[in-house]
Amino acid sequence: xxxxxNLHVKLExxxxxxxKGVDLAVKAGEVHAIMGPNGSGKSTLSYVLAGREGYEVxxxxxxxxxxxxxxxxxxxxxxxxxxxAFQYPVEIPGVGNMTxxxxxxNAQRKARGQEELxxxxxxxxxxxxxxxxxxxxxxxxxxVNVGFxxxxxxxxxxxxxAVLEPRMCILxxxxxxxxxxxxxxxxxxxxxxxxxxxxFLVITHYQRLLDHIVPDxxxxxxxxxxxxxxxxxxxxxxxxxxxxxILKSVA
Amino acid sequence: xxxxxxxxxxxxxxxDAWPEPAGEAGWARAVRARAARRLAERGAPVRRDEYWxxxxxxxxTAEPALPAALLADDEKPMLDGADQLRVVxxxxxxxxxxxxxxxxxxxxxxxxxxxxxxxxxWARELFGALEERGQVPVDRPLAALNxxxxxxxxxxxxxxxxxxxxxxxxxxxxxxxxxxxxxxxRLEAGAxxxxxxxxxxxxxFNSVTEVEVAAGAAFHHVRTQGRDHERRAATALFARLGExxxxxxxxxxxxxxxxxxxxxxxxxxxxxxxxxxxxCVGDGEFHHDDTVFITHDALACESRQVFKKVxxxxxxxxxxxxxxxxxxxxxxDGYQISQALLLDETSQFLAKPxxxxxxxxxxxxxxxxxxxxxxxxxxxxxxxxxxxRSAEELLxxxxxxxxxxxxxxxxxGDELRERLAxxxxxRRQ
Ligand SMILES: Nc1ncnc2c1ncn2[C@@H]1O[C@H](COP(=O)(O)OP(=O)(O)OP(=O)(O)O)[C@@H](O)[C@H]1O
Ligand SMILES: [Mg+2]
Numbered sequence: 001x002x003x004x005x006n007l008h009v010k011l012e013x014x015x016x017x018x019x020k021g022v023d024l025a026v027k028a029g030e031v032h033a034i035m036g037p038n039g040s041g042k043s044t045l046s047y048v049l050a051g052r053e054g055y056e057v058x059x060x061x062x063x064x065x066x067x068x069x070x071x072x073x074x075x076x077x078x079x080x081x082x083x084x085a086f087q088y089p090v091e092i093p094g095v096g097n098m099t100x101x102x103x104x105x106n107a108q109r110k111a112r113g114q115e116e117l118x119x120x121x122x123x124x125x126x127x128x129x130x131x132x133x134x135x136x137x138x139x140x141x142x143x144v145n146v147g148f149x150x151x152x153x154x155x156x157x158x159x160x161x162a163v164l165e166p167r168m169c170i171l172x173x174x175x176x177x178x179x180x181x182x183x184x185x186x187x188x189x190x191x192x193x194x195x196x197x198x199x200f201l202v203i204t205h206y207q208r209l210l211d212h213i214v215p216d217x218x219x220x221x222x223x224x225x226x227x228x229x230x231x232x233x234x235x236x237x238x239x240x241x242x243x244x245x246i247l248k249s250v251a
Numbered sequence: 252x253x254x255x256x257x258x259x260x261x262x263x264x265x266x267d268a269w270p271e272p273a274g275e276a277g278w279a280r281a282v283r284a285r286a287a288r289r290l291a292e293r294g295a296p297v298r299r300d301e302y303w304x305x306x307x308x309x310x311x312t313a314e315p316a317l318p319a320a321l322l323a324d325d326e327k328p329m330l331d332g333a334d335q336l337r338v339v340x341x342x343x344x345x346x347x348x349x350x351x352x353x354x355x356x357x358x359x360x361x362x363x364x365x366x367x368x369x370x371x372x373w374a375r376e377l378f379g380a381l382e383e384r385g386q387v388p389v390d391r392p393l394a395a396l397n398x399x400x401x402x403x404x405x406x407x408x409x410x411x412x413x414x415x416x417x418x419x420x421x422x423x424x425x426x427x428x429x430x431x432x433x434x435x436x437r438l439e440a441g442a443x444x445x446x447x448x449x450x451x452x453x454x455x456f457n458s459v460t461e462v463e464v465a466a467g468a469a470f471h472h473v474r475t476q477g478r479d480h481e482r483r484a485a486t487a488l489f490a491r492l493g494e495x496x497x498x499x500x501x502x503x504x505x506x507x508x509x510x511x512x513x514x515x516x517x518x519x520x521x522x523x524x525x526x527x528x529x530x531c532v533g534d535g536e537f538h539h540d541d542t543v544f545i546t547h548d549a550l551a552c553e554s555r556q557v558f559k560k561v562x563x564x565x566x567x568x569x570x571x572x573x574x575x576x577x578x579x580x581x582x583x584d585g586y587q588i589s590q591a592l593l594l595d596e597t598s599q600f601l602a603k604p605x606x607x608x609x610x611x612x613x614x615x616x617x618x619x620x621x622x623x624x625x626x627x628x629x630x631x632x633x634x635x636x637x638x639x640r641s642a643e644e645l646l647x648x649x650x651x652x653x654x655x656x657x658x659x660x661x662x663x664g665d666e667l668r669e670r671l672a673x674x675x676x677x678r679r680q
Contacts, residue, residue, distance in 0.1 A: 050634045053626065078636035090631040094649025100632070103645065108636035143649075144631075160635060 001199040002026040002049075002168050007060035009048050009224075018044045020224035021060070026168070026217075031200040033210055035235060036221030037243050042203045043087050045221075046172045050084040051077050064168055078104075079111035081167030085157035085174045087203075092144040097156070100144050101126060101163055108164060129162040133189055150177035158189040169193070170201045175209040187212030207239035220246055258294025261312055262392065265295055268314050269400035269431060272367070279367040282379035286398035289383070293390045302389050305569040305601040306511055306540040311393060311485050316455035318427040319481035319508070328420070329475045329670065330447040330663060335418045336360070342423055343430020343453050344403055357411030358444070363404040363433055373437050374406050381461040381489035385515040389544070394487045394513070397459040401433035409442040409468070416445035421452035421477065428453050434460040438468035440493075445660075446470070451477025456484040466493040466520055472500040473663055475670065480506050480536070487513040492552070494520030501658045503667050504531035504539055505674050511540040518545075518552040518580070528557040528657035530667070532647075532674050533566040540569035541589070547575065547613075551582035559654040560591040561647055562598035563678075568621075573605040576613050583608075585615035592650045593623055594643075644675045 002025070009019035018041050026032045034042055048055050049062055051074035062069045064080050072080070092100070106116040117125070130140060133155050145153050154174050161169055171190070175183050190200065190213050202213060210218070210232060218234040219226045222243065227250045228234065237246065266287055275283070296308040310317060338360075339349040345362055353360045366374040379398045385391055407417065419434075430453035438444055442465070452458065464470050476484060484507060490498050504510050514527045531539045545554045560568035570589035591600030600621035608615060624646050632642035651671055658664045 050630075052630050052634075073639065074630060074633035075636050075638045075642075078634060084634055086631070090627050092628045092631065092646070092649065094652040095632075095645050100635070100637075100645070103641065104632070104635035104637050107638060107641065111636065164635065 001028045002062070002064055002201065004062045005060055007045075007048070007062060008058045009044060009055050010058055012054050012056045018055075018224055019048065022224070022226055024219065024226055026199045026201055028199055029196045030216045031194065031202060031213060033202045033204060033215040033218045033235060034221050035204060035218065035238050040221045041224040042221055043172055046084050046170045046203065049077075049170060050074055050082065075107065076111070078164075078166070079108050083161050083164060083166030083169045085154075085161060085169070085171040087172040087176070089145050089153040089157055091146045093146050095144050097140050097142060097144050098126065101160060104160070105163060126163055129159055132192070133159050133162070133185055135159055151179060151182045154178055154186060155182060158186050162189055162193065165193070167198050168201070169198065170203070172203045173205065175204055175206060183209060184212060207235045210235050222247055254292070254294045255297070258297055259291070261295025261297065262290045262293070264314050265312060265396050266290060266399060272400065272402050275367045276370055278370065278375050279378065283399050285383070286379055286395045289386065290392050290395040290399060293392060293395070296390070296392050300390070302542070302571070305571070305603070306509070306538065310483055310509055311455065311511070316427070316429040317481075317483070319454035319479060319483070321423055321426055322451065322477075322479040329449045329666060330418060330473060331449075332416070332662070335416045335447065337418045337420055338405060339420045339422060340403065340430070340432065340452065342425055342428035343421075343432055343456070355417075356414055357409060357442070358413050358417070359408040359410075360417065361406050363406050363435065364402050366406040366435070373408055374435055377435050377437055377461055377463050381463070381491055381515075382459060382487075384517065385487075385489050385544070391487060391513065391515070393457055393485045394459050394489075397431055397433055397457050397487075401431040401457070401459065403431065404433040404435070406435040407437070407444070409436070409438045409444045411441075412443040413445070416447050418447040418449070421448070421450035423451045423453060423477070423479070426454060429455045430457070432456070432458045436460065436462045436470065438462075438464045438470055440465045440467050442468045444470055446472050448474040451479040451482055452484065454482055456482065456486070458484070458486040460488045462488065462490040462498070464490060464492050464496040464498055467495050468493070469497040470499070471659065472498070473658055473660070474501070475503045475667070476505070476507060476510060478505040478507070480508065482507050483509040485511045487515065489515045490525070491517045491519055492523040492525060494522060494549075496520060496523045498525040499657065499659065500527050501654070502529040503670065504529065504533075505670060506533060506537065507539070508536050509538045511542065514543045516545045516554065518547050518549045518554070521550040522552060523549065524553045526555045526557070526657055528654045530559045530651045530654040530671070531568070532561040532651075532671060533563070533568070534678060535564040535566060537562070537566040538569070539567070541572070543572040545574050545585070546577065547580040547583040547585065548577045549580060552580070553584040554586070556587040556589070557654045557657055558589040559651050560600060561594065561651065562591055562600065563594035565597040567598070568600040570600070570602040570604070570619065572603075572617070573607065574615055574617070576608040576610050576615065578609040580610045581612040583610060583613040583615065585613065587617035589619045590650070591621035592647060593621055594647075640679060644672070647675060648672060
């Protein structure tokens, strides 16, 4: 599904290398987790994959189902089935949540040559998904993320994911700032989407989330590289001992 | 300080360009003469004037007016509900044949010339009175010209709840036509009127409306200015608000080479409310100026100014907004926001927000910003699959929405949004 090879990225504005040769392959049906110290480059990796401006790829490749991602606009990547749940979802005053979601869904459908969803069908779809995430109708009426609590913003990300049904989902610290119940909701949302045609890359600091979304592979990122990969037990080790031992053993 | 000869000469040119109205009552002639004298003494506006430093008035004062091409695809009517009293002005001249009968329950409505030829107390108390008050502390020479010379327009007196809006529809037929239009509106205590204005008025349009809103009355004003590209317009709305009265005025401007919209509002009764708002979009040769002066001279009045401008292709936006709180005007609540969204680096926004406060128990705030489309928001939208162009349009409409939200009627608000969306869409090609 997602193949990243020797990816080197620096900031466009200054000569600062952030990703220094990332190799990662996520197969369809799999869930991979990425853990790693603050500032190690996890969000940068997710932004570069989603197509945010401000970064320069100096070497390496990233493909989604064989298609080169790095030359595409963000909307083209989305239409191919890539989705990023933001670490910090953006507030957009004046744009209603529903308008936003409908525009996004229909734009993706159009790009894929599918028919647009009519308003009634769309409403039904969103209501259904929102209900399972305990997002009430009031919240849907409000402008995108404006006045949402931290947890509401994260649930709204998962709602978007549920509606857009992407094939490659990247979740950047979607569990941060969630209370125990909300985390359970988010995990249920993710698990409901799990399937043979879909893959997940879950960035997190906490093993707790991985109790609910059990990963196939756990990667440790440090200083712009994947320095260790293993099974779920790797996350447990981080939880108990921090990163020091792992980083020492690979140094 | 002596008034420069340039200004004095300019005033003479302006006054000579229009015939002195004939056949009017003595009182009207006296008002005209006073206004002409005021203009002659204070002079025409020039770029050097502090009040015109952001907007060059030359093309508003030079004779003759420059012609402005008529819009090729003609203007789709706006604000055009079925249930309204429509009055059409063709090239600035009342066109009775195309207008509804000037009759409505609770409303007296007549051509301006008719009331100026007779002795009607309310018109006599209003005509030129608010304009004259509005000349202090800043000169408004184009409004003085209007008082001295305008013969077209309506005089509207509202005694109850007007059952339907009055819609002034401006149409153009000649590329060179210039228009001078004056409306008088008086709302008696407890009365209620919605006044709509739409359409391209003239190559050069000088419009003044004086509105007296008595205690407990409400005046709603929604206007869309013509979207013909080359036209120029200088408009002024003078309003005086009595106790617990309400004024809401919203203007949408799409295109036009030069627009100066002035609002001069004075609170004379306690606990009155005035909201003045505007949204404009312009691309290329577009200069749009909102100049607002709000005087609080009563207790516990609320004023609110919300102006949003979207500019592209070296377009210029101007905002000059002042809140003056006179001594004793305690519990004043004054708010002012002016914002420009610059869609490229060649456009500019010039803003001069001012507060002048002589009372201690007031809440006044103002803010002015200009900037580009928020890149973080753009990335968020595009990362969800929305093409960059549509994402930008969504953000532009969202930016303008705070001003449009000032329009109370949701149907009208949606119509304004549609026109803005259409403007954005036309710019895509
Ligand atoms: N636009 C930017 N300008 C300056 N520095 C940046 C920028 N983007 C990323 N960085 C730097 O790159 C490094 C990696 O940042 P990134 O956000 O990817 O880390 P992270 O692993 O997601 O951290 P966290 O766990 O705290 O979320 C950090 O040192 C950060 O300061
Ligand atoms: Mg991060």
